[in-house]
Amino acid sequence: MATDQLHFEVAQLTRVEGEGSLDLRVGTDGSVAAQLRIFEAPRYFERLVVGRTPDEVLDIVARICGICPVAYQMSAVHAFESLFEVPIDPAVRALRRLLYCGEWIESHALHIYLLHAPDFLGYPGVLEMARDHRVVVERGLRLKQLGNRIVGILGGRAIHPVSVRVGGFTRTPRSADLEPLRPLLEAGIAAAQETVSWVAGFDMPSFDREPRLVALRHESDYPMNEGRIVSSDGIDLATGDWGQAFEEIQVPWSNALHARAADGVPYLLGPTARLSFSADRLHPTASAALAATGLGLEALRRNLFLSIVSRAVELLHAIADAADIVDRYVPPARPAEPWEPRAGTAAWATEAPRGLLFHRYQVDSAGTVQHAQIVPPTSQNQAAIEHDLELFAPAVLELPHEEATLRLEQLIRSYDPCISCATHFLQLRVERPE
């Protein structure tokens, strides 16, 4: 375009889940316009669940994402149980939290060690990084394996687990089934403590802005399955009432619907938002590790590159929390409570590793889905990613083209975008004039 001074294009973003690109144009007047283009193929999940029973929905929505299937199952199962008023055994509630901890551990370890750390240390990927940092990479893989092990024990397999049902589980573990996790969790706590101090020592690009944050906050727990939807500017809603403050819109350059607040101001979800609101709910072990970094909550909130530290703190929290759950576990009287369907709207939000995941199902009197709305964290973060890229880009325009592009990609990866999720998402293109 003749009016562009600079045009950055990344044809396919790497080390992100799914397919997208970035198109960033710098005008001769100094204006910057960023478009995150999601060309991930649409799969029409909202239509795929029409006509299905609640338990069928749990199997189907898991397939939206291979990295965070538990998040989809958790938002859906809580939505249905809320509408059907199913009483949930406290032991089942604890097992669901343990299952979600497993997914957070697996997803955060994957992102920190395999997808994001190579940016900070200057490698194209983890295999190249392992040649120089083998012990560190092996630590990351053990952590990831721990998360997968937890999901595997509770759900049969790490990807698309099979045991979550409305009312509880198809089968719940005996205490002996969880016993092998104890030494692994103990070693995991030490490895995650090392992770926090390792990432806190990275050379961080500077980036300073005040983001609008949205996350769940819970009365006693670090948020996962329950809480209220709160924002840094006063939104306070029940988990089912997401639609009262937010809406979905379609933009021409993306196969992922964008979500936005009713006032149109972009907002940020994920570890940064959760930690900002709920640092006082962290496990004492994670709190201590965060304090030891010397990084304050304000720095973590204002510089998105530090999200890798927030993520590491959450990784430690999830392992410590999981260890406590395993310690206190007493099997429920029965794996699932019986339930009766009723017509109405089933809506709930939980905290996926990448942020708030909202589901809304209209069901008939037999519990059959009539209409569905699924709002993944990455589709909500899209507008904030574009907005942050526009704020950050001027700082890197003087750098050599390749390095500028790398910094822009590093910023995008700081959101841990999950593009397969968002589609219903990313690629960066950068071009300079001849």
Added chain:
Amino acid sequence: MSEIRPPRLGVVKLASCDGCQLTLLDLEDELLAIGARFDLVEFPEASSRRSDGPYDVLLVEGSVSTPAQAEQIQQLRERSRLLVTIGACATAGGIQAMRNFGKEPAWRASVYPQPELIQSLATATPVADHVNVDIELRGCPIDRYQLLELLTALRLGRRPQLPDEAVCLECKRRGRVCVLVAGGVACLGPVTQTGCGALCPSYARGCYACFGPREAANVGSLSAWLGADRPSGAVDRLFAGFTGYAPPFRDASARAMATFQPPAATGEEPD
């Protein structure tokens, strides 16, 4: 395969959830050894190192679902010595292939306010409907030990040993109580290829055919048997899932999908 240089391995995706390629990263104990024995030249989910090929081995995840993918798979085939499809989407179309039984424009309009902005084919189809496939790994997701067996066999230059028997046999060998006979639970184990380790029966539920139909699956017989004491339509819907577009399951899936219609009140166009 030459011992002089490690085989050039690529991992790419079409329409999918990324779970099957993630399975490679889930081989935590073996990942670094695999990285030493293969030259992982293309794996955009895990590395910024890129290559357009040629590939000695290309693992393809996902079904062909957009016009761009239909072109892409032809080019990928030309650049690959061995093309291996991984997972239910690539081998059977995946859950998104359920739209093949309806009207895709109506589906698109039900999800997107401006459907004209979306590039999508009417169907989501398995890779083998478009190009010649050398090896298939089934599953939703694939089993990581089968993936390890495949990579080991390729490196040693032998055929991978992949099971082709029914889930039932695996279930019996593991000493599980039959959920169908003892519990009356609808289970697709008799017609489904194993590979999961009889996972669902081990977790007190019926098999839902993640690994697709086994060879010579007698779907009619199992359907009749299951249908004898179940309401009409209850059996067909069991097939309309992650491998429901596989030919032996297709008729049952079509019947089920015809019943999964949005109510008039939602204003959505039925199929």
